[in-house]
Amino acid sequence: MSKNSFIVSDETKNCFGMVVKTDGINTESFIKNPVMLYMHERKTVVGRWENLRKDGSKLIADAVFDDTTELGKSVKAQVEKGFLRSASIGIEIIDEQEINGVRTVTKSILSEISIVDIPANKNALKLCNLGGNKYLKLEVPRKIKSLHDELISLLQLDKKATDEEIINIIQDLLNLPDKATNEVENAISNGLISSEDRYNFITMARLSPTVFSSYITS
Incomplete structure (x- = not known):
């Protein structure tokens, strides 16, 4: 088995409190364009995935890095030195059910697989010589009760800040390089x-x- 083989998904309950059934993941389109992204970010193609296969409840793939780009070279080095060991799938959810009290994605379409620092699925790790459109992303979702209050908190403004003041601050930030x-x-x-x-x-x-x-x- 390749030293750059990853378990990219299995049927463990992930940080979203859901299970993704491996046998329900449609990989047909993905195999035609087996893109490897970095942290689920578009325009950060760092390689491709080969030998995508299902082994029981596990979905496994071999990472091939594009070391002709600086980012690809950097990610490859971190993977091979053991600093990055996790992968994460991006899927389009086709059907989901509640099974044994757990939200379960029974049918989905694989759209991409990313190298990540912290996976939604804690078992989506590199194998060390061992073997409506909704998407699963790295971030843990949370409900925002008040957009106004959330913006004040994020921008560290006074609680009495008006909408106009918030908009002006955001506009200033948009006009400045980060x-x-x-x-x-x-x-x-x-x-x-x-x-x-x-x-x-x-x-x-x-x-x-x-x-x-x-x-x-x-």
């Missing part, structure tokens, strides 16, 4: 990384600041 963008632009200016991979590096800096910092200082 910290990750500034760090990437500085690294490009200093000749540490190539401008051709600017978007991938910005994504890396946003999702894994320590990884980006380690990369440019190595």
Whole structure:
């Protein structure tokens, strides 16, 4: 078995409190375009998946990294050194039922598989020489009771802030480059990384600041 084989899903109850039935995952379309993303982010293709197979309740695949890109090379190194060991599936839910009191996805379509730091399924790990459209994502969903209060909390504003003040703050933020963008632009200016991979590096800096910092200082 390849040292870069991952259990990408099984029938363990995940952090969403649901089970995804392996035999109900349709992989036909995915096999035609077996894209490997990083942290479920679009435009961060870091490789492809091969030898996708079902072994009982487990869905297993072999990771092949695109080390012609800086992000792909970085993710590959972290996987092979054991710093990244988890995978996570993105699926379109076709049918779900309650089975034995547990929300169970009985039919789904596999759309992508990502390398992630913390998987929704705690068993979706690298195998160390051992063997309506709804999507499952890395983030744990939570209900927001008040968008106004949530924005005040996120922006660290006074509780008496008006809607107009909130909008002005958001507009200012939208017009300014974020910290990750500034760090990437500085690294490009200093000749540490190539401008051709600017978007991938910005994504890396946003999702894994320590990884980006380690990369440019190595």
